[in-house]
Amino acid sequence: MKKLPIEKHGLNTSRLVLGCMGFGGGWSRDAITEEQVKQAHEAVNAALESGINFFDHADIYAFGKAEEVFGRVLKERPGLRDEIFIQSKTGITFPDKEAGLPTRYNFSKEYILNGVDGTLSRLGTDHLDTLLLHRPDALMEPEEVAEAFHALKSSGKVRYFGVSNMSAGQIKLLQSAISDRLVVNQLEMSLHKIGWLESGVHVNQPEFCETIFPEGTLEYCRMENIQIQAWGPLAQGLYSGASLEGKPAAVKETAGIVKKMAQEKETTTEAIVLAWLMRHPAMIQPVIGTTSPERIRASAKAMNVVLSRDEWYTLYVSSRGVNLP
Template sequence: MKLPINESGLAASQLIYGCMGLGGGWNRDPIQSEHITQAHEVVELALENGINMFDHADIYAFGKAETVFGQVLKEKPTLRENMILQSKLGIRFPDEEKGLPARYDFSKSYILDSVDGILSRLNIDYLDVLLLHRPDVLMDSREVAEAFHQLKSSGKVRYFGVSNMSAGQIRLLQNNCNEKLIVNQLEMSLDKIGWLETGVHVNQVAARDNVLPEGTLEYCQLENIQLQAWGSLAKGIYTGRDLENAGENVKNTALLVQRFAEEKQVSQEAIVLAWLMKHPAAIQPVIGTTNLARIQGCVEALKVTLSRDEWYTLYVSSRGVSLP
């Protein structure tokens, strides 16, 4: 089943394959042949299972994730026509020689240069979707709009979006940007539930502990901005990770996930992802595992429908306390 992303017409899969784990890790070591082999295996398995959208960022594995993916496309160029490729930019690593810290950069020149780097590493002529990775507090929305217009006009980028942004930040950017923002990628999972708690805790003291500004989820739905969920598998805490030092709510929720998986004869990953996709915002989970069996387990989520009672049982268990 394909999920049209808003007015773009992009027929995207309900699951997105996140490429952060490709390239051999977050180090400066050279790319090895086994890293390219691994990329071939996960890309082809994803496509065989109907996953046609792939999520990158220029910083993943210090650029090596995009590079090995580009090698896959170089060796099998026909794969490109079956893919929707998305990448992110705006995070800059520390520069010890200049004494600069890690920082964000949405300046026009940096955006344009970063896209050229992304296209070169991926070995492609254009990017389907470009996201701004994390909010730059010095963002000049007019400057970003100029960069987006230039990228669109040159044919280097088809569509644009953001990641980790609130409704207010998106609204400001869209106000000066002629290009429709079609995506907002947020951390959302059965463990990271601030996107739900914001609504539940309206007018309550507990709201001060939430990190997602009120109205972000609703704004994206109203403006037809596709919500994507990074960290959707919650780092495996409900699907087999050692929970010796975990809280009781995590342990109890893991048992529930296991129970539902056994009852429905699917993987535990399928339950965790189905829980996200039950929400009416039509969330697209991004899965980042390089384990082939786990990828196939994730795909099983597409045939799972949780009942309202099952969904709330998991939600309240994850909270660790009753709803107000």
């Protein structure tokens, strides 16, 4: 079987990643509850039973409560930490209304080091398997990021490094100063958000290129064995049972095709939506964001579905709503 790019660096993770942004009760400042801890246990159990051993976090998710709740799960399940891979991200600063400050990004050495210390303390672990820089900081200084990464690597706090929402040019700039190979780039990609394909099919037709997906990023990551992870891969359930009220005709039609394919293949609609991403030769790793054990199990079925070329193109063309050029 073909290896995932991330496996080529020595990280033998599952094909699917469970995104933990929905853990910890969402975006409120209230303290975590026992119900949220129970929900996290159930989601983690469903993931492990389904063969998912990779968990995606960020220091900001639920204002830190997603990591805090996950830390409770780790504490209550001794031995679990050694069986799983944990990824987190840093680099985004929330707005400060009192100080009149908007959302900002910060890749300074001090911010990155403090960010990781906060994450490790909330998770109650001594290391992260992968650390991603969450969103490109316009003021990033590659040498400063390199210093931070070096300190994190030599102290054993982080094993591998990567980025999120970055173009090939931004990755090259960072990599020019960082001695460790960057191994992950996490981007929004799904059967609904198809910009990652559109920039490729309209290569000499700029008038059609309405996408903001940075051209050449997919190709660069493939060439450099940088694992592409897709956030938002279920398109928030658009093709797998979420309400279609008021949605465009192309979305409704695509949802119908997904349903029919799932019936024909005796699998779930989630599996079809994810298998569509996974059929791409970039060996994309979907980061599913559901907290529902049932939807986690339904998603994991994607690991047993392979779409044919014709099925893949049928879904792609249906999602774009117009024929290919």
